[in-house]
Amino acid sequence: MRNYYKYLLILPGVLFLTIFMLVPIGMTIISTFFPNEAAADTSNYASLFRDSYFLEILWTTLRVSIVTTIICMVIGFPTAYFIARMSAKMKAVLLILTIFPLLTSPVVRSFSWMVIIGRNGLVNEALMGIGIIQEPLEILYTPTAVIIGLVHLFLPLTIITLVGVMESIESDLLTAAASLGASRVGVFTKVVLPLCVPGLVIGGILVFVGSFTAYTTPALLGGQQRVLSTLLYQNANTLNDWHMASILAAIMIVVTFIVITCMNLLANKLNPRR
Amino acid sequence: MSLFTLQDVTVAYQKQAILQDFNLSIGEGELVSLLGPSGCGKTTTLRLIAGFLQSKEGKFLFREKDYTKVPVNKRNFGFVFQNYALFPHMTVFDNVAFGLRQRKVSKASIKDRVLRVLDIVSLRGFEERFPAALSGGQKQRVAIARALVIEPDLLLFDEPLSNLDANLRVNMRVEIRRIQQELGITTVYVSHDQEECFSISDKVAIMNKGIIEQLSDPATIYRQPKTKFVADFIGFKNFIQFDRRRQESDGIAATVQGITLTVQQQDNAGGLVGAIRPDDLRLYPLDAAPMTVENAVQGKVLISTYLGRSYQYEVQTSIGQFTVNDDAGAAPLANGQDVVLEIPKKQIVLVD
Structure with a gap:
């Protein structure tokens, strides 16, 4: 008791x-499921999944989230590996630098990206200035711009998560692998990478869910290109269709759960311990 | 014929030299221990041999080939870590098979060799377990199996038993010695535990501040320490700094502060410091001392401590303070009591 x-x-x-x-x-x-306070009704879901406009937005949202997650992992992993192997003092400095972008709001950061990647922004001015392109690139108000903004938003989280996991790998494991004949590549692929799987999964979930549900960044950088969260906002606030907004919210929750479950299953497969 | 040689090796962390002009040579099939207090450079020496760190100067010769710049993964040495360093994401089988897979051994042969080596360390049947599900002793045996299975040219142990409890430690060291002798693998073994080193080694190197003070078989070190440090390290608690010594017909006459003690003839030259173990001294009450006491020195008991099997006394004499272990059978001596201290001449070892 x-x-x-x-x-x-x-x-x-x-x-x-x-x-x-x-x-x-x-x-x-x-x-x-109860649009008219009458019997349960799933026809709204059914018609939604036949609507090509919605399907296109769902696909864009998924694609943006997945690409963001992959980019964060690819950039974050080596960075975290580098930071984890520094001396304690250097590590503290680098981690503070990593967290620094988190101190500014997503709104500020999205606006600064507008300045950088806009039609007359830094990137286009520079590229045209040195003559690589003749016409300005259309980056702003495309999914690419959203991905850039989201990577900027979530990379610090990825790095912090991965550094934590990498620090917990005993350095003797790496020397042990080398003494048994593993090359640098072998040590990395056979020991470091599998032991980082928990960090990759947690980081991946954080980035994916964060990107999937982000509102500010796609709203400011995506232009006419809608994602689920901006579509939801439009339904609720502009069209005043709260029922449709709820359906979209439910779909987002379900997708998130499916992704988390899949990633956990994958993690257990890649990194068994017991 | 020596298997490997460290030649005038210097290792430094930042600016501090850990090893300076260090030399060590080990013969084929021997088990040599590096023994010393923490910070003496024994682990550094082992890691240098393994190739985990590079020497600033000097050479490492293995079978007369220059191995100084050969990377860790090309050395074919087995290393057993203090904390086992088993791969937590692999089963016992995969841990042991790791080295063979790196060597691209065929699948059938891997299975065969892994099972054979698991037999040697008595862990057959544990193949599918993960390290998290093993006890400390079992983990250490997996670590040994993992190092053995690659048929290493040299086996290196870094304090392999220090994380195990006392009983297991004794069993494991017998096991390590048995396996080493069965397979005839040259082995370097690092420990700070004297009993452990003495019981399993062909030779012991006593290290202090980055140099080897003495490298001999355990019995020689036990009986004939060369330096004061070695003597102190292996339990000679009492030291007499003699002023001078003179060769006599029946031994050596060593003088301190006008008192001359007879010391038995030394096998090696020795210096001016006399070393005696607490167990080898004898104490008598001043009024009850027998007539024939060798090297009698008068003194006074300062402190007595009960150790179970014996009493330990701190005795103050005119030539210094002595620690004496005396039988607990007799009536104990009181603090402050005047006593006669006998220093048997056979038990005095002259060291540098």
Whole structure:
């Protein structure tokens, strides 16, 4: 009996999440099946998945999120590996530099990207100035611009997560692998990479979910190109169609859960321990 | 015929030299221990041999080939780590097979060799376990199997038993010695535990501040330490700094502060410091001392401590303070009691 006292410790957190998260989310999802307060109705879902405009937006959102996640991993992994092997002092400095961009709001950062990649922005001016291109590149207000903004937003999180995991790898494991005949590449692919899988998964989930649900960055950098979150906003605030907005929210939640589950399964397959 | 030689090697971290003009030569099939207090350079020496670190100066010759610049993964040495360093994401089988896979050994042959080596370390049946599900002793045996399976030219142990409990440590060291002798692999073994080193080694190198103070078989080190450091390290607690020594017909007459002690003839020359173990000294109450006491020195008991099997006394004499272990059978001596200290001449070793 006495053991049950320890559950009191999580009671505040559980209550908070239940009242302010689980119940509202549950109500939102349930409400999508009852458009007219009558019998359950799934025709709205069915028609939505036949709507090419929605499907195009869903696909764009997924594509942007996946590409962002991959880019963050590809840039973040070597950076984190470099930071993790520094001396304690250097590591602290580099980690602070990594976190620094997080101190400015996404709005500010999105606006600065407008200045950089816009029609008359730094990038186009520079490229035309040295004569590589004749016409300015159309980067701003495309999915590419959204991806650039999101990578900027989520790279610090990726790096911090990966550094944490890499630091926990004992350096003796690497020397052990080398002493058994593994080359540098072998040590990396056979020991470092598999041991980083938990970090890659957590980082991947963070970036994917963050990108999938981001609003500010796609709203400012995406222009006419809608993603799910901006479509949801449009339905709720401009069109006042709260029912459709709820359906979109439900779809986003389900997709997120599917992705997290898949990544966890993948992680268990790549990195068994017990 | 020596298998490998370290020649005038210097290793430094930042500006501090860990090893300076260090020399070591080990013969084929021997088990040599490097023994010393922490910071003496024993682990550095081992890591240098393994190739984990590079020497600033000097050479490492292996079978008369220059190995100084040969990278770790081309050396074919087995290394057993203090913390085992098993790959946590691999099963016991995969851990042991790692080295063979790097060597592109065929699948059938890998299976064969891994199972054979698991037999040697008595871990058959544990192939599918992950390291997290093993006890400390089992982990260490996997680590040994992993180093053995590549049929290394040299086996290196870095304090392999220090994370195990006392009983297991004794069993494992017997095991290590058995495997080493069965396979005849030349082995370098690092430890700070004297008993451990003495019990398994053909030769022991006692290290201090980056140099080898003495390299001999364990019995010689135990009986005939060469330097004061070695003597101190292996349990000679009492030291007498003699002023001068003179060769006599029946031994050596060594003088300190006007008192001359007879010391038995030394096998090696020795210096002016006399070393005696606490167990080898004898104490008598001043009024009950027998007539024939060798090298009698008068003194006073300062402190007595009960050790179970014996009493330990700190005795102050005119030639210094002595630690004496005396049988607990007799009536204990009181603090402050006047005593006669006997320093048997056979038990005095003259060291540098």
